[in-house]
Amino acid sequence: MTGFRGRLTRDDAVVLRVQKLGESDRIVTMLTRRHGRIRAVAKGVRRTSSRFGARLEPFGHIDVQWIEGRSLHVVSQVEGVDLYGKRFLEDYPRYTAASAIAETAERLTPMEHEPSLRLFLLTVGALRTLAAREHTVSLVLDAYLLRAAAIAGWAPALRECAVCGTKGAHRAFSVPAGGCVCADCRPPGAARPAPATLALMSALASGDWATADASEPGPRNEASGLVAAHLQWHLERGLRSLPLVDRSVARTAAPDLDRTLDPTGKDRA
Amino acid sequence: MYEGAIQDLIDELGRLPGVGPKSAQRIAFHVLSADAVDVKRLASALQRVKDLVKFCTSCYNVAESEQCRICRDPRRTNEVLCVVEEPKDVVAIERTGEFRGRYHVLGGAINPLEGVGPDNLKVRELMTRLSSGEVKELILATDPNTEGEATATYLALLVKPMGLHVTRLASGLPVGGDLEYADEITLGRAFEGRRAV
Numbered sequence: 001m002t003g004f005r006g007r008l009t010r011d012d013a014v015v016l017r018v019q020k021l022g023e024s025d026r027i028v029t030m031l032t033r034r035h036g037r038i039r040a041v042a043k044g045v046r047r048t049s050s051r052f053g054a055r056l057e058p059f060g061h062i063d064v065q066w067i068e069g070r071s072l073h074v075v076s077q078v079e080g081v082d083l084y085g086k087r088f089l090e091d092y093p094r095y096t097a098a099s100a101i102a103e104t105a106e107r108l109t110p111m112e113h114e115p116s117l118r119l120f121l122l123t124v125g126a127l128r129t130l131a132a133r134e135h136t137v138s139l140v141l142d143a144y145l146l147r148a149a150a151i152a153g154w155a156p157a158l159r160e161c162a163v164c165g166t167k168g169a170h171r172a173f174s175v176p177a178g179g180c181v182c183a184d185c186r187p188p189g190a191a192r193p194a195p196a197t198l199a200l201m202s203a204l205a206s207g208d209w210a211t212a213d214a215s216e217p218g219p220r221n222e223a224s225g226l227v228a229a230h231l232q233w234h235l236e237r238g239l240r241s242l243p244l245v246d247r248s249v250a251r252t253a254a255p256d257l258d259r260t261l262d263p264t265g266k267d268r269a
Numbered sequence: 270m271y272e273g274a275i276q277d278l279i280d281e282l283g284r285l286p287g288v289g290p291k292s293a294q295r296i297a298f299h300v301l302s303a304d305a306v307d308v309k310r311l312a313s314a315l316q317r318v319k320d321l322v323k324f325c326t327s328c329y330n331v332a333e334s335e336q337c338r339i340c341r342d343p344r345r346t347n348e349v350l351c352v353v354e355e356p357k358d359v360v361a362i363e364r365t366g367e368f369r370g371r372y373h374v375l376g377g378a379i380n381p382l383e384g385v386g387p388d389n390l391k392v393r394e395l396m397t398r399l400s401s402g403e404v405k406e407l408i409l410a411t412d413p414n415t416e417g418e419a420t421a422t423y424l425a426l427l428v429k430p431m432g433l434h435v436t437r438l439a440s441g442l443p444v445g446g447d448l449e450y451a452d453e454i455t456l457g458r459a460f461e462g463r464r465a466v
Binding site: 017018022023048049051052053054055057058059080083085086088089090091092095096099100102103240241243244245 | 287379380381382383384386414415418419422423426443445446450451452453454455
């Protein structure tokens with residue numbers, strides 16, 4: 001360690017966000033396996049001659065070594081474990097969903113250096129699933145948002161009343177109450193989603209992909225709305241990337257310009 | 270903390286990108302010790318850039334009149350349009366001396382994490398330009414990073430049904446570098462884009 005003012009640390013991480021710094025540097029926000037969320041300066045990575053700039057692009061699972069600094073660390077070496085980002089580049093809906101996953105992971109780790117192994121594993125798993133193209137984009141994203149909320153302690157009540165705890169499939173869903181509510185506890189303004197929507201949310205929360213994949217577009221749209229509302233209620237501030245998520249299944253046909261430019265993407269599922 | 274004008278100058282300089290409090294203080298004291306003529310020239314340049322510079326009504330590059338120098342040049346072809354993120358990218362491509370078409374400056378790249386979507390860029394204006402039918406080839410020269418590539422993918426999806434020839438800048442090994450130091454993504458791109466010799 002002689003010659004280094006700071007301590008060298010190595011961990012595997014997923015890159016959540018990059019921001020430009022100065023002439024050619026970047027600040028990289030990463031969620032690491034053992035050190036929680038960290039921010040580190042990657043020097044010179046915007047130059048075309050950078051030796052590891054491509055490995056620090058968003059959504060990559062990397063093996064990274066950094067020199068600890070007082071406020072910001074400095075990245076010293078990076079190896080790619082699985083660089084998922086490159087698999088989203090030719091698939092715009094998956095890129096927007098990956099952005100929402102990364103922003104959620106960042107928002108759910110407000111304190112740096114607080115390890116969150118479950119969230120790290122969930123985030124890597126979600127990006128891997130998204131890259132594998134085995135399931136629809138909106139299903140992967142909603143499953144991630146539901147499970148990330150559960151890790152944060154905000155799991156919606158789906159099989160019991162969120163207020164009184166009465167077991168059973170209740171028809172009303174109240175975001176402020178924290179999930180499904182029975183007829184006696186139902187507050188004014190509670191939603192009445194279709195039973196198939198609540199079944200889909202249960203399937204996504206428990207990893208029942210056979211049920212989730214067999215769901216219809218209507219319940220998927222409704223579930224996406226409830227999941228987004230539930231998470232953003234607890235975060236107390238909207239996710240910036242969520243309205244920009246493109247939930248279209250496939251856009252190989254000629255896109256309708258007016259609808260494609262709609263940043264909410266809500267009407268395209 | 271200083272008083273009055275010098276502290277005001279330090280505060281204003283400190284708001285510039287990449288200028289920290291120490292740098293702001295150093296620049297402020299440099300200005301204080303410089304000739305009055307030099308300082309007036311700097312102040313005049315700052316004022317003029319805000320008064321005179323605007324965005325070209327065709328390509329959204331910086332200009333001092335309705336249209337920029339490139340859009341006014343009759344020797345350039347209208348059949349090839351190069352889409353870039355920022356005005357500084359126009360300068361970088363112009364330095365190559367290889368391109369004789371026109372430009373379209375988007376004003377950034379799609380970045381959902383920063384809340385930047387297609388509506389925040391000059392995408393509608395691009396589609397309006399392309400609808401005239403004059404452009405035969407569209408070169409997508411956005412940055413070769415995640416946001417730039419996603420923006421290029423998005424634009425390609427929009428534009429391809431119009432029957433245009435859509436191309437993307439090649440990416441690969443930098444001139445003067447060693448192969449062993451290339452990362453796997455860059456090397457992979459270089460293999461994909463290899464050419465016969």
